[in-house]
Structure formats: structure tokens, C-alpha cells
Amino acid sequence: xISPIKLYNTLTKQAEEFVPIVPNKVGxxxxxxxxxxxxHLGNMRTFISNDIIKRMFLANGYDVAHVxxxxxxxxxxxxxxxxxxxxxxxxxxxxxxxxWDIAKEYTESFVSDIADLNVISPTYMPRATDFIAEQIEQIxxxxxxxxxxxxxxxxxxxxxxxxxxxxxxxxxxxxxxRGGERVDTTGKRNHTDFLLWGFSPNDGTKREMEWESxxxxxxxxxxxECTAMGTKLLGANFDIHTGGQEHINIHHTxxxxxxxxxxxxxxxxxxxVHFGWLMGKDAKLSKSxxxxxxxxxxxxxxxxxxxxxxxxxxxxxxSPMDFTWDALDAAAQGYKNIVKKxxxxxxxxxxxxxxxxxxxxQYEGWKNKILSAxxxxxxxxxxxxxxxxxxxxxxxxxxxxxxxxxxVDELLGLQFMDRAQKLLDAGDVAVPSEIVALADAxxxxxxxxxxxxxxxxxxxxxxxxxxxxxxxxxxxLGKK
Ligand code: AMP
Ligand code: ZN
Numbered sequence: 001x002i003s004p005i006k007l008y009n010t011l012t013k014q015a016e017e018f019v020p021i022v023p024n025k026v027g028x029x030x031x032x033x034x035x036x037x038x039x040h041l042g043n044m045r046t047f048i049s050n051d052i053i054k055r056m057f058l059a060n061g062y063d064v065a066h067v068x069x070x071x072x073x074x075x076x077x078x079x080x081x082x083x084x085x086x087x088x089x090x091x092x093x094x095x096x097x098x099x100w101d102i103a104k105e106y107t108e109s110f111v112s113d114i115a116d117l118n119v120i121s122p123t124y125m126p127r128a129t130d131f132i133a134e135q136i137e138q139i140x141x142x143x144x145x146x147x148x149x150x151x152x153x154x155x156x157x158x159x160x161x162x163x164x165x166x167x168x169x170x171x172x173x174x175x176x177x178r179g180g181e182r183v184d185t186t187g188k189r190n191h192t193d194f195l196l197w198g199f200s201p202n203d204g205t206k207r208e209m210e211w212e213s214x215x216x217x218x219x220x221x222x223x224x225e226c227t228a229m230g231t232k233l234l235g236a237n238f239d240i241h242t243g244g245q246e247h248i249n250i251h252h253t254x255x256x257x258x259x260x261x262x263x264x265x266x267x268x269x270x271x272x273v274h275f276g277w278l279m280g281k282d283a284k285l286s287k288s289x290x291x292x293x294x295x296x297x298x299x300x301x302x303x304x305x306x307x308x309x310x311x312x313x314x315x316x317x318x319s320p321m322d323f324t325w326d327a328l329d330a331a332a333q334g335y336k337n338i339v340k341k342x343x344x345x346x347x348x349x350x351x352x353x354x355x356x357x358x359x360x361x362q363y364e365g366w367k368n369k370i371l372s373a374x375x376x377x378x379x380x381x382x383x384x385x386x387x388x389x390x391x392x393x394x395x396x397x398x399x400x401x402x403x404x405x406x407x408v409d410e411l412l413g414l415q416f417m418d419r420a421q422k423l424l425d426a427g428d429v430a431v432p433s434e435i436v437a438l439a440d441a442x443x444x445x446x447x448x449x450x451x452x453x454x455x456x457x458x459x460x461x462x463x464x465x466x467x468x469x470x471x472x473x474x475x476x477l478g479k480k
Contacts, residue, residue: 003372005060007053007240008318010248010272011169015377018271020239025065026057027238029230029269031247032068032125034075035106036091039113041293041308041323042278042285046244048309049275049317049378051119051413053240056374059411067233068122070110072103072129073209075222076195083186086219089207099208103127113295116305118413124233128225132211135220135228139196139213141262148196151187156197156215160190163257169272170249194254195221223254230269231259241269245318246284248274276319278312285323293323306415307332313380313412335414341391342405342420345398347431347477357474358400366390366404374411383412399474431477435466439477442468 005018020026030050033039039047050068057064077084092099107127114121128135139156142148147162160166199218200210210217220228230238243252252272259268277284285293295305311331315321366386373382387408390401405416425432442457461468461477469476 001372002060002368003375005056005375006377007271007273008377009270010252010274011267011269013171016271018239020062021237021270024061025063026240027065027234028054028057028240028242029067029069029226029234029238030122030241031226031243031251032070033106033110034071034087035103035110036087037106038109038292038294038296039106040285041295041298042244044113044117044295044308045278045312045321046242046275047114047119048117048312050242051114051117052313052317052374052378052380053242053273054120055411055413056371056378059371059407060375064123065234066120066122067124067126067230069226069229070103070107070125070127071222071225072099072107072127073219073225086207086209089209092208103129109296116295116299117309118306118415120413126229126233128220128229129209131225131229131232132220134232135224136197136211136213138224138228138231138258138262139215139220142196142258145261147257147261149189150215153199153202154187155195155199155218155221157188157193158196158254158257160192160194160257163261165260166192166253166257169253169256172249194223194250196224196258197221223251224258226251227255227258230255236263237265237268237270239269240271240273242273242275245274245276248272275317276315276321279320279322284320298328303328303332304335304419306419307335310335310384310414313384313414315381317378317380338387338391339416339419339423342402342416343423343427345391345401345405346417346420347424357397358403359397362396363400363403366396366400367407370404370408371411380412383408431466431479435461435464436477438464439468439475443475 006015007018008015028050030047033043047068050066054064054066072088073086075087077087077090088099088102092102095102111121111125139148142158143156147159148156149159150156197213197215197218197220199216200207207219210219230241241252241255256268260266279285280293295308298305298308307328308331311328312321314331314334370383370386373379373386376382387405390396390404393401396404402417409415409417421433421436438457438461442454442461445451445453445457458468465479467478469478
């Protein structure tokens with residue numbers, strides 16, 4: 001029996017059994033990178049967690065439509081107060097380059113980092129600047145419904161006093177949120193009101209990114225991009241929305257306020273998932289603080305990015321985790337130990353032509369135990385401890401073990417089989433992958449009773465200096 005999928009929902013503040021809007025389909029939106037610099041390892045923790053959610057749904061037979069957006073406009077330096085420079089424009093000025101150039105460089109860096117971490121590419125990776133019309137349309141709708149007002153020379157703002165449910169995601173008292181101790185000098189009606197459309201300055205300076213709108217030339221506020229693109233790509237309602245925990249109080253609260261007034265079915269998003277931060281020495285890792293812990297840095301120091309992924313999966317996704325080099329070293333060692341055990345199983349023994357020699361009941365038993373752990377609100381550390389049990393279980397044959405490990409690779413994306421093969425390829429007693437392929441082909445020929453072909457392949461293996469010996473599990477391969 002596989003446990004049902006349960007996820008902790010920030011909206012209801014409990015772990016809930018997942019019920020899709022459309023059977024066997026999941027629409028999921030993940031707040032993506034602001035592309036003015038490299039993404040740090042904290043950001044990567046979030047994208048690994050997103051990837052586990054996606055892999056879990058795939059392993060349970062769902063079709064997943066996944067959006068990770070690229071914020072290339074409108075994210076202000078002070079996003080709590082909705083004030084300050086646009087992070088993209090500021091960086092471009094500092095470097096004397098065009099904003100578009102900056103966006104391109106850091107988008108490429110993001111794509112390369114998630115590939116190194118074996119994060120499955122999202123179905124859609126929309127750029128905010130490609131969806132300006134949709135954002136204007138959404139602001140227009142809010143204005144028509146009476147939720148928007150203009151502050152001259154500043155922009156179009158959302159009036160949070162008009163949306164009764166404003167505090168529902170954060171669970172905070174609205175009056176406290178709205179009033180605050182500070183006297184608002186920005187011209188906003190309520191302290192929590194936020195920018196939907198900013199006006200370009202009329203002091204002679206010019207923004208690089210700006211567009212015409214019904215309210216004047218300007219640029220979209222930060223949160224409107226996520227509602228506009230989510231709606232366009234996933235529909236008026238969708239299943240899951242994710243992001244780091246700092247987005248609960250403002251960005252995601254604002255997204256809900258933007259979408260719910262104009263849709264028939266509420267809540268807009270059924271499950272809100274928020275990830276714990278990866279912490280630096282004293283604080284959350286953050287790009288604005290200039291934290292330079294990145295995937296390329298790990299690689300330059302000789303770490304396998306899988307060691308970092310393994311470290312993240314040993315923690316609980318909602319809890320904060322400290323990043324230290326010692327902790328990463330321990331994780332790297334733990335990861336290598338598993339890879340070595342997998343290589344020991346792979347070395348010599350094995351193959352499973354058409355899966356015939358695995359023990360199906362045992363395989364299902366292990367697989368269900370591992371999948372159940374992940375289905376239970378992403379208990380990846382428990383899944384990894386079941387894997388450890390499997391590796392040292394004498395009652396499970398090698399072929400079955402390898403089949404389970406292949407499943408773990410699909411589910412957790414830790415590339416154990418690949419790294420084990422690399423270890424075998426590199427070692428003294430390594431059997432190169434071409435020879436393993438020959439032996440696999442021979443096993444397949446035998447299974448098809450093509451004895452002549454099987455003999456030819458054995459001769460070829462022999463000429464290359466290796467020997468193949470049949471075993472009850474499959475075969476053993478080694479140097480002659
Ligand atoms: P950003 O590029 O800053 O907009 O962030 C991209 C994603 O990473 C967002 O979902 C953030 O919430 C998340 N994030 C930012 N800092 C951290 C951190 N230290 N730990 C975990 N996730 C983070
Ligand atoms: Zn967002």
C-alpha cells in the first residue's frame with residue numbers, strides 16, 4: 001500500500017491529503033529567480049524542494065504542468081515597503097550594461113545551476129517582461145472592480161482595505177498589518193497597500209524597461225507578474241503555489257488579493273507550500289546581502305552538486321537549515337558511501353533483461369515504502385533511510401536492489417546509478433560502460449534464445465579482456 005499524498009498547506013495550516021482540481025493532473029507555480037545576480041545555495045534549496053514535489057507527483061502517475069517564472073522587472077530593493085530601486089535596473093547601472101543583458105546572463109546561470117542539481121526543467125519558464133499585456137489586463141480588471149487607485153507620480157496601488165480576506169494566508173491580524181506603528185508618508189491609503197503599476201520618473205532620468213499603459217508609461221509591480229502568468233499558463237485556479245517562507249506575508253498575500261476578487265472559485269490556489277531557508281552564519285542567505293555561495297563555487301571546490309542535493313534532502317523542507325562547510329563535507333561523505341555501495345552491487349553482478357530476474361513483490365514492497373515516505377509531506381530523509389536499509393538487506397537480491405535504486409533516482413533525483421557507474425569506470429577493477437553494454441546485449445540475446453548472437457557477444461567481451469559469468473541473478477563481469 002502506498003500512502004496518499006499529503007502536503008502541508010500554509011493556507012489551512014495543516015498537512016492535507018492532496019485532491020487535484022483535474023484528476024491525475026497537477027498545475028504548480030513556483031516563484032522563480034530575480035535575474036540580477038547568480039542564485040545562491042538558499043535559492044537552490046527552494047528549487048530542489050520544488051523538484052521533489054514534482055518528482056513525487058510524477059512517481060504517483062500525475063501529469064505535471066510546472067511554471068518557474070523569471071522576474072526580470074519590478075522587484076524593488078525594499079520589497080516589504082514597495083520602495084527603492086528596481087533591482088534589475090540598479091545592477092545594470094552598477095555594471096554599465098543593459099538590463100536585458102543582465103537578465104540574459106543570470107537566466108543562463110540559473111538554468112545551468114538547476115541542471116547541475118538535476119532539477120527537471122520546468123514546463124514553462126516565462127519572463128515577466130514577456131507578459132506585460134496580461135499584467136495590464138489584470139490591473140485593469142482590479143480597477144474596474146474598485147480595488148485600485150492612483151497616487152500621482154508614483155503609480156497604481158491596490159487598496160487592501162477592499163479585500164476582506166487579506167490576512168488569510170499569513171494568519172495575521174489585518175488591523176495590525178494595515179496600521180503599523182509607522183506613519184505612512186507614501187500617500188498610500190493603508191500601510192499594506194502595494195504597487196500594481198509604477199510610473200516612470202519624470203525627473204529626466206529614464207528607465208530602460210518601460211511600457212505604455214492606460215495609466216501612463218511605467219512598469220508592472222512585482223506581485224502582479226505571478227498572478228498574471230499563473231493564470232495565463234495554468235488557468236484561473238490551480239493546485240499548488242510554492243516559494244520561500246518570506247513570501248507568505250507580502251508577495252503571496254498580495255497575489256491572492258490580486259486574483260480572488262475576479263474569480264468564481266475560491267481559494268484561487270488550493271495548496272500553498274513554503275520552504276524553510278538555508279541559513280548563512282547569522283542570517284538567511286540572500287542575494288541582496290551579496291552571499292556568494294553558489295553551485296559554481298561548490299564545483300570549483302571539487303564538490304559534486306549531488307552532495308549538496310543530498311544534504312538538502314536529509315533535512316525537513318519546512319525547517320531552516322544551516323549551511324556550513326562541515327555539514328556539506330559530512331553530506332558529501334554520506335553520499336559517497338551510498339554510491340560506493342551501489343557500485344559494489346553493480347560491479348560484477350547484474351543485469352535484468354526485461355526485468356525478468358527481479359523479485360516483483362519485494363521490489364514493490366521497497367518502492368512503496370520509499371514512495372510512501374515522500375508522499376507523507378516530503379519525508380525525504382526517511383526515504384533515504386529506507387534506501388540504506390535496502391542496501392544492507394541480505395534477503396533482497398542484487399537485481400531487485402538495483403531496480404529499487406533506479407526508482408529512487410527517479411524520485412529523489414540523486415543520480416546514484418550514474419555516479420556508481422562513473423566510479424566503476426574510474427576504478428582499477430572498473431568494467432567500462434561499453435563492456436557492460438555488450439554484456440547487457442548478450443543477456444538480452446540469451447533471453448530471446450538467440451544463442452549465436454549471445455556467443456558472438458561473449459567472444460567480443462573476451463577479446464576486450466573481460467570475462468562474463470552467468471549467475472542466478474544475471475551475470476558477473478570482471479577483468480580476465
Ligand atoms: P529570489 O531570486 O530572491 O526572488 O528567490 C528565488 C526563490 O528562492 C524564491 O522562492 C525565494 O523565496 C527563495 N529563497 C531566497 N532565499 C532563500 C534561502 N536563503 N533559503 C531558501 N530559499 C530562498
Ligand atoms: Zn511570485
